[in-house]
Amino acid sequence: MSTVVTENSTDLPPPSFQASHQYAFFFDVDGTLAEIQQNPDAVTIPETVRANLQSLSAICGGAVALVSGRPITQLDQLAAPLTLPMAGVHGAELRDAGGNVHRVQLPEDVAQPLQKMLEEKMSTLPGTLLEAKGMAFALHYRQAMEYQQQVLELAETAVARFPELALQPGKCVVEIKPQGIDKGAAIETFMQHAPFAGRIPVFVGDDLTDEKGFLAVNAVQGISVKVGDGAGHARYHLSQVTDVYDWLEKTLLQLKQDNAGKGSRL
Template sequence: MNQPADVAPVVSLANHAFFFDVDGTLAAIQSRPDEVFIPSSVITCLRKLSAASDNALALVSGRPLSELDALAAPLKLPLAGVHGAERRDAAGSLHRVSLPEEVTTPLAQRLRQALAAMPGTLLETKGMAFALHFRNAPEYAGAIQALAEEMVTQFPQLVLQPGKCVVEIKPEGVNKGAALRQFMQEAPFAGRIPVFVGDDLTDEAGFEVVTALGGYAIKVGDGKTQATHRLANVDAVYAWLEQLTLQLHQDTTLSVRS
């Protein structure tokens, strides 16, 4: 595997489509998921980039759509939530993968009971997926992993999605790569070159797809990756977005002059 380039790629707002993970990419990680926010200056950049790229800018996250809308407010962007299990396309239509209640009800009950006995861990229920957080209780990492493995053995409709201080249980076939492929078949993304920025293991499926489509995959932070490019941290992402916005301003100035 080649090492990713330690710079952002050169992109054009006219030709590229932009996909961003949120936590650890557009927003610094906090000790609790509900403390995370996207700075208003970054929201402003996203608004400008979205407008300049004919709205070919989407968020692709493990969070539910409702939380993504709240984080990106007042923007109403195309979104893939819960790793693509729920998606709102650029036309505003919703696409949702669901699981039968015979699965979600006993699963939720079992997880609630098990995590109640592990102080400091946090169960996040997302309808068709569950996130088992242990950021504030790293001593339970092994127990959480074992519990999640037991659950996906019991329910073959489910798969594991490991992340940073979290293990998620989600429907089979759902991943960020599949969500990116769906967006890329639809206006205004189709025909553009995809750029996807993400920081975690869940983003690797997306990196694989954008690379296969001839685009750029940008990994935020350290760690082994299939990405083509790397940015050091969230601040480096902000600096790149700022730079793209300036590029936009120059492009506008040029077109006004000509």
């Protein structure tokens, strides 16, 4: 199947899928598998969607992973009882198909003064939220949009003070994370190992944090799918989260039918 299309052609719906052994699926969570909420703790993945993810993982030999800015502990809670390979905190945490977890840690002489500085400054901006992830920090301002500029300036100041850090803007959030950590690198790492290796990667995401994931997938002629509005590097488009649910169910049905057809020809 050819996937060569014009860059930024995000008006195209994702293609049909056949031959489940050919694909590896990667999903962002917030804004992709779950509706974005004012409070990140209120986010949920519907039970039917979790069941479809479990079925997709089974039919694809385990080549399904979550790739998110959330820590793995939160992803496990959202996906329960399903246990998947995961890249948390944009890849600073990575759990492979064998259940082994690899983490990038910030040095104590960076993490402690950075957290103290962020807590002091964010406390002066009512409605903002500081989320400490251990190896990264998320500065949320969804419920205090009037402080967007101050939050961005605070994050820029932090990165200027600690050059081993990098900024990652998102929807009503800016994250501070270690240099060299992003979703594209996480997907590339997964693709080097079973059961993902040798397959065509499919990545579905919605945010600026997913753009490097789209680029990584495009570089190997994979299938990149943007959810929601806005231009970017994804080659295909779904309008909203509920469309992701419909597409996932349709994809699962296609792959099941293809497998059943092959079985009848054996």
